[in-house]
Amino acid sequence: MAEVLKGNLSQLPLLDILKVLSSSGKSGRLELEQGNKGGEIYLQDGSLVHAAAGSQVGEGAVYSLIGWQEGDLRFYPEAESPEETISLTTEQMLLEAGRRAEQWEDIKKIVPSTEIVFSLSPSGSTNTVSLKPQEWQVLAQVDGRRSVLEIAELLDMDEFEAARMTYSLVTAGLLREEVSPNINQQELMGDEFFERLTEEFTEIMGPLAPVIIDDEISMLGETRKTFPRSKAAELVERISLEIQDEGDRTQFQSTMLEVLRG
Amino acid sequence: MEAGLKEIKALPNVFGCFLTSNRGRTIAADPPLELTEEELESIGAAVIQVLLGLETWGSPAGELDFNYQRSRVVVRDLDQAALVMICSPEVDPAMLRLTVNVVTRRWQDESRVQDRLQEFSDERMVDLPDLFEQPGASEPAGSENQD
Numbered sequence: 001m002a003e004v005l006k007g008n009l010s011q012l013p014l015l016d017i018l019k020v021l022s023s024s025g026k027s028g029r030l031e032l033e034q035g036n037k038g039g040e041i042y043l044q045d046g047s048l049v050h051a052a053a054g055s056q057v058g059e060g061a062v063y064s065l066i067g068w069q070e071g072d073l074r075f076y077p078e079a080e081s082p083e084e085t086i087s088l089t090t091e092q093m094l095l096e097a098g099r100r101a102e103q104w105e106d107i108k109k110i111v112p113s114t115e116i117v118f119s120l121s122p123s124g125s126t127n128t129v130s131l132k133p134q135e136w137q138v139l140a141q142v143d144g145r146r147s148v149l150e151i152a153e154l155l156d157m158d159e160f161e162a163a164r165m166t167y168s169l170v171t172a173g174l175l176r177e178e179v180s181p182n183i184n185q186q187e188l189m190g191d192e193f194f195e196r197l198t199e200e201f202t203e204i205m206g207p208l209a210p211v212i213i214d215d216e217i218s219m220l221g222e223t224r225k226t227f228p229r230s231k232a233a234e235l236v237e238r239i240s241l242e243i244q245d246e247g248d249r250t251q252f253q254s255t256m257l258e259v260l261r262g
Numbered sequence: 263m264e265a266g267l268k269e270i271k272a273l274p275n276v277f278g279c280f281l282t283s284n285r286g287r288t289i290a291a292d293p294p295l296e297l298t299e300e301e302l303e304s305i306g307a308a309v310i311q312v313l314l315g316l317e318t319w320g321s322p323a324g325e326l327d328f329n330y331q332r333s334r335v336v337v338r339d340l341d342q343a344a345l346v347m348i349c350s351p352e353v354d355p356a357m358l359r360l361t362v363n364v365v366t367r368r369w370q371d372e373s374r375v376q377d378r379l380q381e382f383s384d385e386r387m388v389d390l391p392d393l394f395e396q397p398g399a400s401e402p403a404g405s406e407n408q409d
Contacts (some may be wrong), residue, residue, distance in 0.1 A: 233357035251365040253360050
């Protein structure tokens with residue numbers, strides 16, 4: 001079946017795509033892929049009828065997929081949904097998804113990735129803390145080894161809710177961030193790389209360079225602290241596309257290639 | 263030219279690369295060991311055919327990326343020729359593009375490379391049956407393996 005729409009979530013946020021497909025009354029299957037994870041959303045005459053992502057189906061799957069900062073996306077028109085798992089109206093869904101997308105922005109400041117592992121803070125909170133039942137459930141599963149995502153799966157909770165609970169628990173002073181085993185397994189880019197990147201880019205672009213770099217890091221769904229080596233070349237490439245002059249761009253790419261090669 | 267190809271091939275998960283002329287002839291190569299000259303020309307001809315097809319269709323592509331189960335073939339259109347890279351699916355595409363940008367930009371300033379490309383300069387055209395029946399038919403004499 002032919003795909004008519006193809007893109008990357010870092011450039012085309014899922015929420016915006018759903019709004020367009022919904023308002024134009026489209027039917028078909030939206031397929032999403034992020035590494036070894038996948039998900040799909042079915043639309044029927046512009047209405048969201050079914051979604052699946054990992055063990056989640058229905059509304060939870062849509063909210064979880066909307067939280068993806070990156071990944072590939074393809075739309076196959078006219079594909080029929082095998083079942084109906086979404087009961088909310090599309091307007092309700094998109095409204096809630098928009099609200100969550102805004103909340104994600106705040107949550108990401110504390111929980112930049114659901115791959116991150118938290119542990120109980122030895123110092124605890126200095127104030128009296130009252131916990132909601134779901135927050136207690138999350139807290140009870142925090143052991144310094146499970147990631148936020150693993151806790152979400154364990155509690156059959158969607159990724160967003162688990163991240164939101166974790167955010168509350170961290171801001172209450174009950175949890176602290178550990179280095180995730182998953183993140184630890186992959187090599188991270190150190191401060192030296194970002195210093196050199198900023199220095200080279202500032203020379204060409206001036207004082208706005210650090211802002212552009214931070215924007216691009218964020219677009220890749222990462223932070224400077226947790227930036228993996230596997231995305232370093234992509235970051236350099238994206239940043240270099242901001243340089244209009246071809247000679248300067250190639251020079252920048254050449255210098256940064258040497259840095260990447262070590 | 264060969265140094266640039268070597269630089270590209272040195273990247274992780276790049277098996278080899280070669281430059282194909284607009285008629286599907288191999289201009290220079292640092293190919294994977296298991297590929298013969300004939301196989302390279304057959305890949306080159308197929309690549310040029312796709313580039314030509316897209317041009318004819320009115321959608322010229324600066325880059326092509328063919329994803330297969332066990333390999334990935336990335337093509338950069340250089341106008342006078344095409345650079346073909348044979349990789350594993352795990353190749354870092356951004357690292358590959360950055361390296362190709364730097365190498366091909368350097369080629370633009372190297373007169374020996376430009377002379378070499380000029381030797382093979384031809385209107386983009388592929389006649390697959392002829393290519394397979396008469397390999398080397400339209401090649402300039404003694405032009406192979408020079409820098």
